[in-house]
Amino acid sequence: MDSKTISPPSVEDVTVEDCEAVLICLSTRRFVVARPGEPRDLWPVDGGWDKLRDLKPGDEVIYKGNVTTVRAVDVYR
Numbered sequence: 001m002d003s004k005t006i007s008p009p010s011v012e013d014v015t016v017e018d019c020e021a022v023l024i025c026l027s028t029r030r031f032v033v034a035r036p037g038e039p040r041d042l043w044p045v046d047g048g049w050d051k052l053r054d055l056k057p058g059d060e061v062i063y064k065g066n067v068t069t070v071r072a073v074d075v076y077r
Helices: 049-053
Strands: 021-026 031-034 042-044 060-063 066-076
Touching: 021 060, 042 049
Parallel strands: none
Antiparallel strands: 021 031, 021 066, 042 060, 060 066
């Protein structure tokens, strides 16, 4: 059975540069939603929101004081 997407997402709506939030899956079985300008418990080891937007699987982050590994990253718009 061949099913088609009703409305495919627009490419402009899913870029990291203009997203509302970044969804990050960690190796500790946690999903973290990080929004610019809001307090959060997750920081890239190098620090900063700009660095958060550059995260990719395999990068290390600090989550609630513990170093853990990023497993997946996606954007929320």
